[in-house]
Amino acid sequence: RNGRLETADGVLAGADIDMAAAVRGAMGLMGVSRETALAMASKVPADFLGLPDVGRIAPGARADLVELSPDLAVRRVWMGGKPHSPELAYDKDGRG
Known part of the structure; x- marks a missing residue:
């Protein structure tokens, strides 16, 4: 409104x-x-929420990654280390 x-x-x-x-x-x-x-x-909100396995690239982390273009457009997406289409990375409820 x-x-x-x-x-x-x-x-x-x-x-x-x-x-x-x-x-x-x-x-x-x-x-x-x-x-x-x-x-x-990424890292700051994950740390605030006490989620050490997200928001960073590190051994043991979930490997949810987004490749961005210089203007920050999404190029590629990985969830749990597996490639996904940027358009299909989330289900109908917005969860990965």
Whole structure:
């Protein structure tokens, strides 16, 4: 409603933004480096949630990876180390 995500009673309910746009925003609005912005979208939230097997490339991690173009468009996706089509990486409920 009115260009905002709101609950039925008008309370702000979040943001309608994809991760690439969030990373671009962090770089453009906050002036952080691409490396820092990507960490803010992956490792930082995983660490905050106590999820050591996601948000990073490391032995024992899930191997959920996204290859991005220089302009942050998704090129390729791996989930659990297996390649997936970027368009089909998530099921109808938005889960990988």
